[in-house]
Amino acid sequence: MSLKLIKQALNGKRPLSRMWRHHDLKESYDVVIIGGGGHGLACAYYLAKEHGITNVAVAEKHYIGAGGSGRNTAIVRSNYLTPAGVRFYDESLKLYEQMSVEFDFNVMLSQRGHLTLAHSDGAMRTMRRRAEVNLLEGGESSVIGPDKIKKLCPPLDVSDHPRYPILGALYHPRGGIMRHDAVVWGYAHHADRMGVHIHQLTEATGIEVQNGKVTGVQTNRGFIKTGMVHNATAGWSSIIADMAGVKLPITTYPLQALVTEPLKPFLDVVIVSGSLHVYISQSDRGELVMGASVDPYASYSMRGSLGFTEGLAGHMLELFPSLSHVRVMRQWAGLCDMTPDYSQIMGFTPVEGFVVDVGWGTYGFKATPSAGKRMAELIATNETPEMIRPFRLARFYENDPVGEKGAASVEK
Amino acid sequence: MIQIDCPNCGMRNVNEFRFGGEYNPRPKEMMNVSNEEWADYVFLRENKVGVQKEWWYHRAGCGLWFLAERHTKTNKVESAYLWD
Numbered sequence: 020m021s022l023k024l025i026k027q028a029l030n031g032k033r034p035l036s037r038m039w040r041h042h043d044l045k046e047s048y049d050v051v052i053i054g055g056g057g058h059g060l061a062c063a064y065y066l067a068k069e070h071g072i073t074n075v076a077v078a079e080k081h082y083i084g085a086g087g088s089g090r091n092t093a094i095v096r097s098n099y100l101t102p103a104g105v106r107f108y109d110e111s112l113k114l115y116e117q118m119s120v121e122f123d124f125n126v127m128l129s130q131r132g133h134l135t136l137a138h139s140d141g142a143m144r145t146m147r148r149r150a151e152v153n154l155l156e157g158g159e160s161s162v163i164g165p166d167k168i169k170k171l172c173p174p175l176d177v178s179d180h181p182r183y184p185i186l187g188a189l190y191h192p193r194g195g196i197m198r199h200d201a202v203v204w205g206y207a208h209h210a211d212r213m214g215v216h217i218h219q220l221t222e223a224t225g226i227e228v229q230n231g232k233v234t235g236v237q238t239n240r241g242f243i244k245t246g247m248v249h250n251a252t253a254g255w256s257s258i259i260a261d262m263a264g265v266k267l268p269i270t271t272y273p274l275q276a277l278v279t280e281p282l283k284p285f286l287d288v289v290i291v292s293g294s295l296h297v298y299i300s301q302s303d304r305g306e307l308v309m310g311a312s313v314d315p316y317a318s319y320s321m322r323g324s325l326g327f328t329e330g331l332a333g334h335m336l337e338l339f340p341s342l343s344h345v346r347v348m349r350q351w352a353g354l355c356d357m358t359p360d361y362s363q364i365m366g367f368t369p370v371e372g373f374v375v376d377v378g379w380g381t382y383g384f385k386a387t388p389s390a391g392k393r394m395a396e397l398i399a400t401n402e403t404p405e406m407i408r409p410f411r412l413a414r415f416y417e418n419d420p421v422g423e424k425g426a427a428s429v430e431k
Numbered sequence: 432m433i434q435i436d437c438p439n440c441g442m443r444n445v446n447e448f449r450f451g452g453e454y455n456p457r458p459k460e461m462m463n464v465s466n467e468e469w470a471d472y473v474f475l476r477e478n479k480v481g482v483q484k485e486w487w488y489h490r491a492g493c494g495l496w497f498l499a500e501r502h503t504k505t506n507k508v509e510s511a512y513l514w515d
Contacts, residue, residue, distance in 0.1 A: 257478035268474035270452070271503075316450035319480050319504045326446055359474055415474045416467055 039211035047244035048076040051236050053223045055079025056088035059251035060206035061391020063215045070399035073214035080222035084203035087253045090353030091384040092310045096133045096194035098160040103409040104423045105156040114388035122205040133194025136292040138183035146189040160191040181337045226262040233372030246372045254354020256377035263373045269356045272313040275327045277350035281305030295334040323350040355380045360420035365410045433506045439493040451486030
């Protein structure tokens with residue numbers, strides 16, 4: 020418990036009534052960030068904190084964290100497959116590890132361990148490769164067998180009875196879950212205190228480009244003059260990019276998730292099965308949070324489907340037969356901006372002053388701090404940081420895709 | 432749950448079909464396009480909100496690849512027809 024909390028309890032002073040303030044739109048800003056989710060707010064935070072750029076507006080069409088930042092399943096990890104991916108996500112995980120102290124605000128990070136199950140020889144080979152890449156890049160993970168898996172997670176069926184028996188797993192001790200809303204609020208609060216303007220219910224409706232340069236953003240609350248627009252809108256990024264005349268290699272798919280009724284604590288690791296396309300963790304409230312792969316067809320609809328629930332339940336019962344009588348409480352969907360190589364697109368576009376941090380597909384939440392930090396660096400220095408060079412938009416024209424098959428929830 | 436009117440089989444549940452991506456015609460003179468135009472064709476997508484022309488495959492039915500026009504926000508399938 021923080022000292023601040025004890026002080027407030029003793030002297031009867033209420034904590035801050037407002038985490039961030041409301042402002043009128045200014046006529047112009049140095050940087051306008053479209054999208055008030057984790058990525059956009061983190062970028063605003065690092066622009067102010069590390070580069071002293073505080074004349075920044077974050078324009079969010081809904082309330083902050085209404086999109087993917089509040090819809091993901093809150094899993095953090097860094098055990099990816101490509102060296103570029105591991106380096107990037109590991110920086111992100113380290114920033115998450117310091118976040119509660121940095122914000123003086125509990126983001127409830129619980130590094131309970133993360134298991135990626137393998138059900139085939141091919142999957143075992145991939146796990147070994149991932150473990151080696153992780154070892155080289157500092158991601159810390161190892162391959163373990165069914166005995167150790169059973170010890171870490173007793174309710175899991177590790178016998179040879181299921182259709183796809185568990186042969187082993189990639190164990191990543193630093194992986195875990197955290198509270199995704201707190202991440203958004205923490206960044207918003209501290210960005211606000213350093214002078215960033217957070218504009219909720221402010222929808223970008225157009226981007227003005229003159230002679231290949233951005234000159235402003237039209238919103239439902241008025242026009243903003245600016246020379247730098249940052250697109251951090253995840254599932255909606257193609258629409259925003261289109262306003263600036265930029266076409267992206269992105270297709271938007273819904274990703275569904277659900278929670279069950281609360282149970283007593285029995286699952287203290289995160290279980291993922293790439294082959295069965297399911298993942299599960301138990302929240303602090305006792306609910307089981309589950310997800311599967313993206314929907315089978317592209318859409319901007321955020322409606323749930325019975326096909327998803329059925330498919331997920333079938334696969335989940337293969338892993339946890341004991342969950343057969345647990346009821347589903349609610350389900351929802353978020354929009355994922357999928358790229359051809361399952362990797363994000365970060366950096367400059369052919370339009371000067373229009374940068375993107377998009378293509379985050381199913382892996383955006385765990386990347387939030389690092390994505391914000393590196394995009395802030397890119398905007399402040401006008402150069403692509405080495406760390407995110409592999410993720411530039413131009414890679415598709417240079418025959419240099421990333422190919423991150425360690426990403427979650429990808430079907431093909 | 433959406434339904435698609437397969438040109439061969441009539442109205443069927445979407446689960447019988449496989450989505451084939453948005454309609455993205457190949458450049459006409461394939462041998463003469465620049466690398467950049469080819470990359471545009473291979474990777475870039477409209478990904479729009481609204482009625483989109485797209486490919487579908489009747490996987491669990493007649494095996495036909497056909498085109499459909501579907502609204503990407505409501506998922507309502509406006510029409511389905513053969514490619515020509």
